[in-house]
Amino acid sequence: MNKREAGNAGESAVCEFLAKNGYEILERNYTVRGGELDIIAEKNGTIVFVEVKLRKEGAAVSGEEAVGPAKKKHLILAAEKYLQTLPEPRNARFDVACVEKKTQGGFRLKYYVSAFDASK
Numbered sequence: 001m002n003k004r005e006a007g008n009a010g011e012s013a014v015c016e017f018l019a020k021n022g023y024e025i026l027e028r029n030y031t032v033r034g035g036e037l038d039i040i041a042e043k044n045g046t047i048v049f050v051e052v053k054l055r056k057e058g059a060a061v062s063g064e065e066a067v068g069p070a071k072k073k074h075l076i077l078a079a080e081k082y083l084q085t086l087p088e089p090r091n092a093r094f095d096v097a098c099v100e101k102k103t104q105g106g107f108r109l110k111y112y113v114s115a116f117d118a119s120k
Contacts (some may be wrong), residue, residue, distance in 0.1 A: 014052050015039060054101060056103075095115055
């Protein structure tokens with residue numbers, strides 16, 4: 001499995017997790033100039049922007065550490081552009097899904113609700 005296939009499999013695992021927990025998947029890999037949003041979902045009227053970070057088991061840098069200030073800035077800008085396309089204002093939040101690809105196969109998922117806010 002190459003890096004792109006692994007990334008898609010990780011995102012699919014997160015989408016399955018979200019669907020099982022009552023989220024509706026609205027978009028995957030939403031791309032605008034200056035950024036990409038891995039998953040856009042909705043639950044209870046709130047738009048949820050989910051950043052997915054895939055890492056191999058035992059990676060030197062964790063998925064949590066990979067969502068730094070520069071990454072957050074790009075996510076916020078992309079989210080603002082997405083929200084501008086909606087017919088009415090909506091509540092929104094940023095979640096982070098850290099997916100660890102296990103050496104024996106399968107994934108381990110850590111999901112952070114409201115991992116950060118839109119303050120720049």
